[in-house]
Amino acid sequence: MELELRHLKTIRTIAEAGSLTKAATALGLAQPALSAQLRRIERALGGPLFERGRHGVRATALGELVLERTRIVLPAVSELQREAARFARTRRAGERLRLGGTHGPLLGALVDRLADAAPCTAVTTRASWSERELAGLLGEGRLDFALAGVCGSAPLPDTPHLVWEEIAVDPVFVMLADGHPLTRGREIDLAALADEEWACVPGDGCFADCFTAACARAAFTPRRMYETDTSSCVHLVQVGRAVGLCRATFPPTPGLTTRPLAGTPLVWRHLLGWHPAGQQPDTAATVLAQARAAHAGAAARSDSYARWLSRRGEPDAATHRRTGRAS
Known part of the structure; x- marks a missing residue:
């Protein structure tokens, strides 16, 4: 036998x-x-x-x-x-790319750019609030690439066998209703928002802890945090129920104004992940380049982000990404 x-x-x-x-x-x-x-x-x-x-x-x-x-x-x-x-x-997927992403403007922008760069490739998408879920789907071969992010200087996701490359580092901005008194300033001290209620999208990283710590350094505790989807966050800000936290690349939205926080107490790193066993190096290089171009385009459409970069002597988002500076 x-x-x-x-x-x-x-x-x-x-x-x-x-x-x-x-x-x-x-x-x-x-x-x-x-x-x-x-x-x-x-x-x-x-x-x-x-x-x-x-x-x-x-x-x-x-x-x-x-x-x-x-x-x-x-x-x-x-x-x-x-x-x-x-x-x-x-x-079996053939000429197909399966993309995953967390909330934010980059996933749609990446799909748009890939449609132009590789028109014969069918692109499908899957959204998730959880970076861990996206990493699991990559590991199982159910996604080809995933856009995710980590807070500040947190390490890259500890996921065996996966590759994570940095797309860009952005400051976290605050979004307010157009009529809010603090929109008149170029930057907003976090302490000036001590009496506000807050809105933010959920996630499974350390962002909530980092925000709480930043508020503690500003000598206050957040009154209330509404964790909900992006559309609901926008609505809560538009009607004056809350102020919101957003990436600097948040697109222009009627009824909203975005402003940087003084001293840049919070930053966000955009990442692209994939499993090297399932991708050709040239495919990964193409998708990474298109993801970085998508971020640069999103940053260029944000007047408040462009002004923030200009005040720091950085002419565009690409320079900001290359230097890795966030404050």
């Missing part, structure tokens, strides 16, 4: 269960059938793998050797299966 993967899984299950009875239940087999299978495996391997006693089974020296190998072989085979499935899904 030749040893197969299912035999290694059987050995591992017996060792983890501690008895043939429990292992048979876990494997969906009758105990006599499992005992017969174990004897055939032991003959193929040249000796007994388990000592049987009143309290169950215990691995022999040979059994320990085999179990040690299963801890290497079985995960490696599982990873091979995942890589093969990811490769097959990518190849």
Whole structure:
């Protein structure tokens, strides 16, 4: 009998269960059938793998050797299966790009640019509030690229096997209703907003903690934070119910004015992620370049961002991205 993967899984299950009875239940087999299978495996391997006693089974020296190998072989085979499935899904996709992204203007702008740059490529999109979810979809081969972000100087997402490249670093601005008294200034001290209620889109990073810490440094605690979708945030600001936090690239919107926060207490890093096993280097380079161009275009459409860059001697968003400066 030749040893197969299912035999290694059987050995591992017996060792983890501690008895043939429990292992048979876990494997969906009758105990006599499992005992017969174990004897055939032991003959193929040249000796007994388990000592049987009143309290169950215990691995022999040979059994320990085999179990040690299963801890290497079985995960490696599982990873091979995942890589093969990811490769097959990518190849079946043909001329198609599956993009994911969190809230913000970049996903739509990237789709627009790719439609011009690669008109024969079908582009599909998937939005999520969660950077972790997007990373999981990349790892499973269900997305080709994902636009995400991290707060300030936080490290890149710790996701095995994925590549993350920085697109740009933006200051976080505040958006107010057009008639708000603070719109008359070029910048707004965070402390001047101590009596306001706030609106922001949700996420699973550290942004909320960083915002709370920035408010604490400004000697106040936020009265209330409405975490909701972008449209609802805009509405709450337009009607004067709250002020909002937004990236500096937030597009011009009727009834809203965006202003930088003095001292740039909060920044946001835009990232593009992908799995290198599922993408050709030239495809990744093209999508990254288009994502950076999409960001530059979004920044150029924001008068308040252009003025912010100009006051710092940075002529455009591309310069800001290259230097990595946020304050």
